[in-house]
Amino acid sequence: MILQQLADGLVLGSIIALGAIGLTLTYAILRFANFAHGEFVTFGAYLALLALGQFQVLSTTTFGPLSFGWPLLASLAAAILATAGLALLLDRLLFARLGRAGVAIAVVMGSFGAALALRNLLFFAFGGEPQYYSRAIQIALPLLPRSVLGGVRATPDQLAVLGVTALLVIAMHLFLSRATLGRAMRAVAHNPQLATVTGIDVAAVVRWTWIIGAGLAAVAGVFAGLTVQIRPTMGLDLLLPLFAAVILGGIGSPFGAVLGGLIVGIAESLAVPLVGAEYRAAVAFLLLILILLVRPTGLFGERG
Amino acid sequence: MSLLQVDRLVAGYEPGLPIVRGASIRVAPGEIVAVLGPNGAGKSTLIKAIAGLVLVESGEVRFGGQDLRQLPAHRLVRAGLAFVPQTENVFANLTIQENLELAGFFLGRRRCQERVRAMFELFPDLARQRALPAGRLSGGQRQMLAVARALLVEPGMIMLDEPSAGLSPRLVAEVFAKLAEVRAEGTTILMVEQNVKAALALADRAYVLAEGREHLSGSAAELASHGDLASLFLGGANR
Numbered sequence: 174m175i176l177q178q179l180a181d182g183l184v185l186g187s188i189i190a191l192g193a194i195g196l197t198l199t200y201a202i203l204r205f206a207n208f209a210h211g212e213f214v215t216f217g218a219y220l221a222l223l224a225l226g227q228f229q230v231l232s233t234t235t236f237g238p239l240s241f242g243w244p245l246l247a248s249l250a251a252a253i254l255a256t257a258g259l260a261l262l263l264d265r266l267l268f269a270r271l272g273r274a275g276v277a278i279a280v281v282m283g284s285f286g287a288a289l290a291l292r293n294l295l296f297f298a299f300g301g302e303p304q305y306y307s308r309a310i311q312i313a314l315p316l317l318p319r320s321v322l323g324g325v326r327a328t329p330d331q332l333a334v335l336g337v338t339a340l341l342v343i344a345m346h347l348f349l350s351r352a353t354l355g356r357a358m359r360a361v362a363h364n365p366q367l368a369t370v371t372g373i374d375v376a377a378v379v380r381w382t383w384i385i386g387a388g389l390a391a392v393a394g395v396f397a398g399l400t401v402q403i404r405p406t407m408g409l410d411l412l413l414p415l416f417a418a419v420i421l422g423g424i425g426s427p428f429g430a431v432l433g434g435l436i437v438g439i440a441e442s443l444a445v446p447l448v449g450a451e452y453r454a455a456v457a458f459l460l461l462i463l464i465l466l467v468r469p470t471g472l473f474g475e476r477g
Numbered sequence: 478m479s480l481l482q483v484d485r486l487v488a489g490y491e492p493g494l495p496i497v498r499g500a501s502i503r504v505a506p507g508e509i510v511a512v513l514g515p516n517g518a519g520k521s522t523l524i525k526a527i528a529g530l531v532l533v534e535s536g537e538v539r540f541g542g543q544d545l546r547q548l549p550a551h552r553l554v555r556a557g558l559a560f561v562p563q564t565e566n567v568f569a570n571l572t573i574q575e576n577l578e579l580a581g582f583f584l585g586r587r588r589c590q591e592r593v594r595a596m597f598e599l600f601p602d603l604a605r606q607r608a609l610p611a612g613r614l615s616g617g618q619r620q621m622l623a624v625a626r627a628l629l630v631e632p633g634m635i636m637l638d639e640p641s642a643g644l645s646p647r648l649v650a651e652v653f654a655k656l657a658e659v660r661a662e663g664t665t666i667l668m669v670e671q672n673v674k675a676a677l678a679l680a681d682r683a684y685v686l687a688e689g690r691e692h693l694s695g696s697a698a699e700l701a702s703h704g705d706l707a708s709l710f711l712g713g714a715n716r
Contacts, residue, residue, distance in 0.1 A: 353579070353582045356571065356575055356578070356579050356582075357579065357582070359568070359570055359571060360568045360571065360579055362570070363568050363569060363570045363571075364565050364568065366530060366562070367562060367565060367566060367567075367568065368551075368568075369529075369530070369550045369551045370528060370530070370550065370551075370553070370554065370559070370560040370562065371551075371554065371579060371580050371626065372551055372552075372554040372555060372580070372582070372583055372630070373551055373579075373582075374549075374551050375551065
């Protein structure tokens with residue numbers, strides 16, 4: 174039983190991790206806590222659903238045992254682009270303007286407002302009923318027999334989510350450590366003025382931060398839709414775990430966000446048989462408090 | 478013919494509250510020029526205004542004939558003008574090698590690597606610790622890395638904001654000796670300094686700022702023997 178909870182926690186944690194990378198990058202580079210980030214997750218999920226309606230006519234074939242084929246991948250690409258566009262639009266219309274006023278709390282409050290507006294827009298457009306990319310029932314595959322700590326079963330979609338998340342995390346690591354833009358993002362996060370005199374166009378780095386952060390949020394949304402369901406409140410439900418992952422990993426650390434996401438996901442999942450599903454978020458936050466008591470800057474946060 | 482020409486510059490951090498109030502300076506190719514002055518004279522604001530980092534209300538800044546006020550700040554280094562800030566002048570979260578490679582990102586991969594190698598030859602101490610995060614370097618090593626970062630792009634001129642700040646006398650001597658080497662290779666230097674003695678020993682000429690504009694100027698030797706200099710630093714700018 175415990176291995177099954179662990180496996181379910183890994184799937185949830187990988188979705189949280191993808192969302193948390195974008196949130197922590199936004200925090201490090203733009204220096205504000207974006208409460209609309211959860212809505213990027215929801216927006217990505219719904220945009221993919223919308224696009225799937227158009228692309229589904231192209232092919233009905235799925236990839237082997239998975240519940241989806243090329244149409245969902247094309248929809249995912251469209252959702253990434255559209256969510257990145259939404260983030261850039263919000264930055265131009267709202268965040269950048271409030272940021273220029275120099276009142277940090279105004280930007281945070283602006284993100285609250287944007288989150289409420291986006292969530293209600295989605296309620297209005299799609300209704301409150303849960304929706305799915307596929308109604309087909311997937312059979313969970315036995316990965317470990319019941320004799321080994323209760324065994325582990327996972328659907329092919331869950332395995333795909335884990336695999337793609339692992340690839341994206343590795344790609345992000347290589348991007349931030351090797352690519353010029355990735356290093357420029359780390360440089361701007363550390364010291365925007367020094368980055369400017371080094372020849373880095375900070376405004377361009379900010380734009381790329383929105384594109385990458387919102388793009389990963391869209392992927393998280395589609396993965397959440399694929400493994401659970403699509404609801405207008407899915408981003409809101411994920412928002413606190415996202416922040417918990419970011420704080421746990423150390424604010425501004427993408428690697429910390431991934432680890433934080435996995436810890437929060439696994440803690441929530443393991444808590445279900447112990448305290449019940451309704452209190453699982455509380456267990457994750459208790460863990461967050463305990464880790465912060467030992468390491469106030471989070472697992473990978475810079476001290477002082 | 479001046480490489481850098483600053484005329485009647487008015488600049489500060491907030492509109493209507495200038496800290497630099499009509500300063501004019503000239504730097505000729507190959508020179509080392511120091512900008513001196515008491516605390517609050519506007520030295521650092523002047524150099525930041527030239528670098529495009531603070532609000533310029535009026536005046537002209539020309540580098541190699543080009544109007545720098547028309548360029549965004551991040552474009553200055555490509556125009557040949559590099560700047561070394563006083564504090565936090567390296568990316569502490571990047572390694573020494575990453576700091577240097579990032580400085581030369583617009584040179585192209587091959588040229589950038591050539592320049593990184595050249596900087597490691599000029600600063601062998603940095604070469605030995607290339608994989609170390611810059612945040613773990615000592616104050617003197619950070620200053621060397623900041624200078625190397627600025628020199629990597631082969632600028633026509635580097636501007637340094639108090640390169641001796643926070644360094645021991647031995648490290649100041651080391652950094653200034655390196656700056657003399659840099660000038661010998663043909664790079665023009667403009668530096669803001671509090672350490673008057675060390676600055677005048679290195680510079681060809683100097684400007685002394687008080688209340689946001691130049692109060693004295695001349696050759697380093699002339700200024701070193703100028704009677705007003707000591708009184709100015711003791712608060713006698715208006716006498």
